[in-house]
Amino acid sequence: MDFQLTDEQEEICKQVRALCSRFPDEYWRERDESGEFPWEFYQAIADGGWLGITIPREYGGAGLGITEAALVMQTVAECGGGTQACSAIHLGIFGLEPLIKYGTQAAKDKYLAPILRGDIHVSFAVTEPDAGTNTTQISTFATRSGDGYLINGQKVFITKAQESKKMLLLTRTTPFDQVEKKTLGMSLFFADIDPEAVEIQELHKLGRKAVDTNMLFIDNLYVAKEDLIGEEGRGFYYILDGINPERILIAAECVGMGKRAIERAVQYAKEREVFGRPIGKNQGIQFPLAESFAKLETAELMVQKAASLYDQGQPCGKEANISKYMAAEAACEAADRAIQAHGGYGYIKEYDVERYWREARLFRIAPISQEMVLNYVGEHVLGLPKSY
């Protein structure tokens, strides 16, 4: 067991930190207010080659693992960018895996380079209003039409659809009642977000205003046969591959955000004097921060364990799920305690901790609710009967 980062991993953290120092809290506060996408940050990340961190070298990426990607995401969150920064680049950092693993050579040659440069944004369109976590119940349908498919349906909670030209779109190609197994009969497409056929409606939310979340109404969207990823009917399995790494990265983002909140609270507790002494002298201030920090450090260990197992090709469902659970809890609690340590100022936007709090809250729900994680642990790790 080796808990040391390699020199290269240290260098990655150092350089990402240096890049993020150009985007201080004021930048993110301003984006949170205006809702404008953080273009400058996104471009700086693309220019630094960071979007390609896990993409194989033959496609111009760095070919590194989820361990390194997690370090990048944790660092980005820890520098104050929080979920706005992470969500802006999250999909570019990892979400392209199905395209890389199962896409046609032509699609990879055509799209990976511009995605890496930051020229093409991609959304991930799986969730539906009537299906939610029960993905096999999706009803968006692709019907064969000429040399391709015509797609109709609705998707919800689609991040960055307004910036994106393309989406990884999961649809049924065989109706639910005609398949042998409920996970069959779904297909994954690398589809255009064609404004003629896709109506985008933004959903207004608690936090992360700079990165849009949308409803998509898909009306006769034509997708060429070449844009089907892998085999027809097996799409569900292609997205399944990405679920553990996604949880690991989200957990890393939570750890980063929680640490940032604690850092700000500590700084404030040292400076703020009430009753003639810094408030940090009081155990009532100190203990909650110390305890939160301990929880974040522990969650970080689980993130790294899960990432390391994934990179070694080992099963990591248990670790990935637990890391997401623990990190989300720790981040929410840390952000809440950071507000508490700030007193009334914690409720004021200028002090940023309320923004971390609003953003961290997302991860007790997304990409999967804490309760569904516990269901996984209960059923698949502890061997208890399925509860839902």
Place this chain on the structure above:
Amino acid sequence: MKVLVTVKRVPDPETTIRVKSDGSGIETDNIKYVINPFDEIALEEALRIKEKLGAGEVVLVSIGDSVVTEQLRTGLAMGADRAILVGCDQDLDSLAVARILAKIVEDEGPQLVLMGKQAIDDDANQAGQMLAALLGWPQATFASEVVLSDDQQAVKVTREVDGGLETIGFALPGIITSDLRLNEPRYASLPGIMKARKKEIKEVAAADLDADMSPRLTINSLEPPTQKEAGKKVETVEELIGLLHDEAKVI
């Protein structure tokens, strides 16, 4: 064109520096180290020269024990082609540093040596000037702009001097030390970091260079700056003027 860039490992300017209680040095626990920021500017200038010419070589040189490798890797990740680490575990004063560098310059034969105007740890601001003297080369210190002639045989350097700018020119080879406003250094990209791990860091022992490293300077003690006392708040401009006149006696 070959450009040699010197790199010194110094405490991160953003860390809080504490002087040891006996004044013999600074506390080194929990200190992060970086490339001396002025050296980083020098490296950026060297990289820009190479990129503009579309050819050439940027070679880093640093003196110290193996931990300095960390800063050399960062410099290689920024884009330098290779590095030389002069292994040495004793403290060196500026003249000893200049003498070691002179040996490296004789060996490497660069057309240009780019250095930071000073290191932010001891602020000596001497190594560049001493190296120029030892080599008998022209020097331009405190550079805020460097323009290479079309035939690459000479440079024109704008220097930041008291009350203005001075532009001087000389034929290469020569030495330039960078001031703060010369450029804004780049961050290493991920592909840069990946390439850096394959680049060469050549190690040579300082003892083998036949350079006189005997110390001419001893540090007797270090003291932290005196704590600033809290300021005073005044209600009116009149009160402020009164205090400046009567108490501070500055007007």
